[in-house]
Amino acid sequence: MTAVVEARGLVRRYQGDGEVVRAVDGVDLAVEPGETVSVMGPSGCGKSTLLHLLGGLERPDAGELRLGGRRVDGLSETQWAVFRRQGVGFVFQAFHLVDELTAVENVELPALLVGSSRHDARRRASGLLDRLGVGARAGHLPDRLSGGERQRVAVARALINEPLVVLADEPTGNLDSRATGDILRLFADLRAAGQTLLIVTHDPRVASMADRLLTMRDGVIDGGTRLDGGAFASPLADLGDLADRGGA
């Protein structure tokens, strides 16, 4: 099966204070169709830069990148802009919704940009908002929505053109515990629906729900570890363990 995202030897350098910083330092990565992958790592390890490279928001200084089997590292800015509309859905920590547009207008925008009819774009946008539990908020401007609702609108926008992959950068970074729970449920649904997902996150709750966890340090990524295997200890058994501990 062709990997949805395939990177080989990706490098991204920055000119720091007098020295060159290799933010991404030779990353090999393959994400299979329908797979959810999370990337964790300390601040400054290069994980956000990696996500930007994978979505064409930044260009690599070296290495190859294929999305859906197509070589994209050599695309021009304009070619990327066109490819990204249908190939990649982004979800950001700060939502990045257009403040002047209602929820449903935000969601339908990418569909209109690729030439969908107004009617079709509105129908699909409304359908997605319903599916993500924010259908009743479709006519509201972003500043009338809670953080969790805004992020769900942003996820709907990321999905509208049925992208090859959704790239999420700290999607729960601005959310409280309850809204994080909603987003977790949402990602679980997307995973069940076969959406390929790559999530860069600090949040252990989000990271733990992935099929595979990649750890990034100093611009380098490990091979990844599956998370769906059994834990050594069952946390549920521990919870129910009310055996007397001293005293009676």
Add this chain to the structure above:
Amino acid sequence: MRDPILALLAKEPAHGYELRQRLMAALGPAGGGLNPGQVYVTLTRLERAGLVVSETVGQASQPDKKVYELTAAGRDRVVTWLADVSWSKVAPVEFHLKLVAAAATRLADPVALVDAQRLELLRQLRQLQEAALAERPDADGTLLIEGAALRLQADIRWLEVCEQRWDGREPT
């Protein structure tokens, strides 16, 4: 175990099976770890300690059942238990000492130990979250899961702090 069962009896007298049902409902998915005989053994102990009394009630088609009721001493004990602020500790002392030993002896890489431990905790967190997703969100038992999940998250954050401390540090 004694105190929670005693407290469940404070509302009204009940027999063992009823108590077990109440306890399972309160624990939710965590109730799976409960030993079936535990409630009955505990009730016997509580009776011996004078905290409950029992009355045997005959049943037509089934064996007699024992209905338990709190004594005054039992009620006092419940009130004391509710007001007690002791908190069971999650003490990762042993893991800390492993890191110290690994760094001092070079028998293992502290950062690799942190990575392995983080994976184990993430897997546990995932089990908790999957259990929570399978429950009705308003079920009492999900609160217990949420608490356990928050503690795991705190431990995972602490592992990050450990990593920063030990990453690249020379043995002393």
